[in-house]
Amino acid sequence: MLSKKTKYALHALTYLGKHRENKTVLIHDIAEEYGISHKFLENILLELRKAGYLGSKKGKGGGYYLIKEPKDIALSKVIRLLDGPIALLPCVSLNYYEPCAECKDESHCGINKVMAQVRDETLKILENKSLQDVLDGE
Amino acid sequence: MLSKKTKYALHALTYLGKHRENKTVLIHDIAEEYGISHKFLENILLELRKAGYLGSKKGKGGGYYLIKEPKDIALSKVIRLLDGPIALLPCVSLNYYEPCAECKDESHCGINKVMAQVRDETLKILENKSLQDVLDGE
């Protein structure tokens, strides 16, 4: 399962994508829309900004806004940023690989093989779906 | 990511599948093979037994053994038993469904739609792959 953090990040991006005509959107408004704690969301938006998805403006009249085109925001990247690995096992993770301590020989592990397949199919979707696709699905 | 519990369960089933010619296999031997804590594994095997995957024999000379054919043990079922939902969000889980508190209308949620697609592709694999496939992949 995705963490709430990740889920909220996706919601926040969706909200920002829907309000691109506004120069900025308040954390407060997003938090209210989804019933999320303001402070929790603040940390999430900060992370998204540091990762280059969002811009912000401080002070009165400030807020957040998307700085990437929705079509250029791959869901896989957002999930990895906030949640870490997408794969079901560390030994098949492309971005967060770690060997499994209990496994003597990964190349002869049947579990590894199945999970690699799951990873491939999952990534086939998440790498090709963008925020634009999410917006289109609303 | 799958929990260690689930991963160990899959390893244990694999081990038992490989040693079907033995009448029983000791927890101890499985734990040693994979470097897992005996007691932790004990709880896992107990759960697999209660779910009808394993039989056991108490007392001296006792141990565990598979009571299903490896081809009849779907990976999806094992994962659900030990880890819960396979889906990435509660709102797209078939077996552990829960609505997302922040979502007003699931049928118009773009995130829901993508995650349902991921679930479908994941299940296409995990429901059709069995312990036998794991054994064949070793």
Add this chain to the structure above:
DNA sequence: AATAAAGTCTATAAAAATTATAGGGTTTAC
């Protein structure tokens, strides 16, 4: 019958990860 081996079961402890909050700092519009 005694003993030791092996699983049973439930409870609890320890550790890690997730979720949430706090609060002072900085910037900016007005």
Add this chain to the structure above:
DNA sequence: GTAAACCCTATAATTTTTATAGACTTTATT
């Protein structure tokens, strides 16, 4: 100069996961 709004780091609270403990039952063997 004041209030609005984001910035940033730390910490607290909660939940989940991982691990351990220990007393109990069953069974083979001698």
